[in-house]
Amino acid sequence: MRKWLLLACAALFIFPVITKAVNQDSLWMYEHYTKKEVYIPMRDGVKLFTSVYLPKDQSEKHPILMTRTPYSCSPYGENNFRPLYRNHYNQYLHEGYIMVIQDVRGTWMSEGKFVNVRPFNPNKKGKKDIDEASDTYDTIDWLVKNLAGNNGHVGIFGISYPGFYSTMGALSGHPALKAVSPQAPVTDWFMGDDFHHNGAFFIADAFSFYTVFDHPHPKPTMEGPKGYDYYTHDNYKFYLETGALPNFSKIIGDSVAFWQEMYDHPNYDSYWKARNVRNFLYNVKPAMLEVGGVFDAEDCFGAWNTYKAIETQNPKANNRIVMGPWYHGQWASNDGTSLGNVRFDSNTSTYYANNIEIPFFNYYLKGKGQAPDIEATIFFTGENKWKQFPKWPPAAMQEQAAYLQPDGKLSFSKPSASNSFSEYVSDPSKPVPYTEDVHFNRTISYMTDDQRFASRRPDVVVFESAVLDNNITLAGPLVANIIASTTGTDADFIVKLIDVFPDDFKYEEDEPTEHRRLPSSTYPMGGYQMLVRGEIMRGKFRNSFEKPEAFVPGEPTPVKFTMPDVAHTFQKGHRIMIQVQSSWFPLTDRNPQQFMDIYKATDKDFKKATIRIYHDAAHPSNVQLPIMK
CATH class of the missing domain: 3.40.50.1820 (Alpha/Beta hydrolase fold, catalytic domain)
Incomplete structure (x- = not known):
């Protein structure tokens, strides 16, 4: 209830x-x-x-x-x-x-x-x-x-x-x-809202929704379904221990036809296009x-x-x-x-x-x-x-690439190094959480959450600009151009754009009382890494959502995708940060990191993989920023 x-x-x-x-x-x-x-x-x-x-x-x-x-x-x-x-x-x-x-x-x-x-x-x-x-x-x-x-x-x-x-x-x-x-x-619902983003299944939203929605309706009623009795209120624990997607299907049962239809259409076919x-x-x-x-x-x-x-x-x-x-x-x-x-x-x-x-x-x-x-x-x-x-995106918007650099740097200049990459091990048994808090329901505010917890993990790579000399305003969609390799045959890529606040940042204490939601004495906003935009790309769909393709293990491979629009100003004195990771849990289901129909994966199918994100002259990974001139 x-x-x-x-x-x-x-x-x-x-x-x-x-x-x-x-x-x-x-x-x-x-x-x-x-x-x-x-x-x-x-x-x-x-x-x-x-x-x-x-x-x-x-x-x-x-x-x-x-x-x-x-x-x-x-x-x-x-x-x-x-x-x-x-x-x-x-x-x-x-x-x-x-x-x-x-x-x-x-x-x-x-x-x-x-x-x-x-x-x-x-x-x-x-x-x-x-x-x-x-x-x-x-x-x-x-x-x-x-x-x-x-x-x-x-x-x-x-x-x-x-x-x-x-x-x-x-x-x-x-x-x-x-x-x-x-x-x-x-x-x-396949490309961008609620239950899939770029083909990746948003398991937490989908499961919590369909345990209380679209149950049999043989005749008009004023009463809603009872819902599911979770054995723990630790969101991360529940979805990790429940395991592969077929295990969730067993809980839902066969009464919700749409749940099974989602499983039966893993690619962007005529069912989703309709x-x-x-x-x-x-x-x-x-x-x-x-x-x-x-x-x-x-x-x-x-x-x-x-x-x-x-x-x-x-x-x-x-x-x-x-x-x-x-x-x-x-x-x-x-x-x-x-x-x-x-x-x-x-x-x-x-x-x-x-x-x-x-x-x-x-x-x-x-x-x-x-x-x-x-x-x-x-x-x-x-x-x-x-x-x-008069229109969106604005006519004054121009795309400019922010390039990932060696040593965790980010700049508007192409990298000149050779054979340069950042590497991490993506382990489906320990996926990167989408927020650091322990909670029951998916939070409503994670899209502005502090990302310092993620930047400290070994399976998240971080690239940060110098302190900005001037304001930079973004107005339009982001485009991620990541060149990556994996020791597996599939992988997810989550790219996050982050506004890094100065270490001495504080909200003005003389602002109106009704605006003081969390004063700086309660939450340390100095150094805050505010998530401005994050999005996932299921790697096997990098060339086609209709016809997925496996990765060749160890081969540098372009993964390009458009992220939702942003409207944000990075203030002078702040920094721009890009984070890249391969899990975002339990927002999205875990990728077994093997090329397969993930809706039919078993708990034994999930494998570790070593991911490389390249940033050299031959493989200039970048994020196209829609900068207002």
Whole structure:
């Protein structure tokens, strides 16, 4: 049950039942809104359970703002209100929006069969040809025709999986749909968000999710699954002792079809391509606002890449992006002043709500205010400033290679040495942890964590620049160009970009009290190695995700891959650091370091391997930095 509650909180759309009006905001909602629960028929006869919150004020027509979710539109019962007043959604209530939350097909109180990331069907011909876009169309059509007092304008938004349904809704083609905001949207579960990054399986997120999600749903229900009873709350210990991936499959059992489907499709085949939303973003008509966090541990990929796909495939689309310094869904919280040990100079969540999201929907659904004219609004950590651009990446961005050098140095000059490399032994029985703390659930803040614990390990190689004479601002994707060899036939490569704080760094003690999350007297920020971006590449996919290739043992081999965008300023007096390692546990599953189908590996298949990272004139390993000129 604890796992289920954590999942619910992460989704940001499951709230406890309100039995009493406990404050002025909840009292206001009860006085000014009524709730209806309805079953809306789809074209194939399946009915979807929908909660509708209607303003009592009938002096004007009201827009409809909808979320479609697999995480429940609870609380159920027309006298039990969802506390939409707890964050900036309260402003939508005061603006008089009709708020709609729907259980998607095959979940909770809705009928039908649930399909994970149900593929978009561009060739729908009859009533039996359904997808999430058609379900959205049918829902909108019913709402505008049956809800008294609506103004005929509909918006959709949602975070995470509801972000996926928002993107699908944008493809519905309904003329009443005017504005859509996919927020941290599930986009491509093989390449970059949630369960795989560049083909590497994110075991901790996947296992913790599917022990409480997508269990059999023979009929509508208000009750969630019970979850899994872990024998230890030491995350690292549990995943290491459970062992090879087939052992996790035995725990999950055969009730979750998608779990087995992931195992059955280890490469980027037609199964995964059909579930890549980007492949279908060719006819986007509503105004779009993609939102995400540059430190979103669950999905840093979706917002960036949904935005880019629409830009590429719909050049004239009304499309924009917002990326803040946030964990998964932090923009919908009330506190955007810090993440982990890192602080920002303002409440970034409040800024976003008041200046971007609410004006976006107010303009397109109510005709209120001015049309948004900024395409990219991005928060730059390091200098802690919002910046606005006519497109992303900015035109002023130029790639410049930071080269790995002998003796652990990093510079913008190519190495001149010959036969130079750094070497480490990657041992799957002692994988590199992704954070130094002992914990139960995967942390929400690891993407800004101090990396000093990793730089002290013998199986992590470290390259550090001289102290910077000037600020260096990065704005765009990183590209890792690593030349490596292994004594095995496969290997993972994790590349991390790190901001090294000066040894005498301290947060200003005269800053406002509400910003003092962890004063320097509590956590030593001097010498802090702040993770700015980290990403993994499963080596066998280095040339093709469709057709993996083995390494030739001992042969220097290029491994090139693109990492998610960054928006960060390295301040004068700081240093730039690159770390390279071959495990990142238990974020990702362990590589047996043998060329094979890892989903079928046994505990005996995991072997040590000696990895070399080359940095000489013939093999100039580097990371391409997107530097703002």
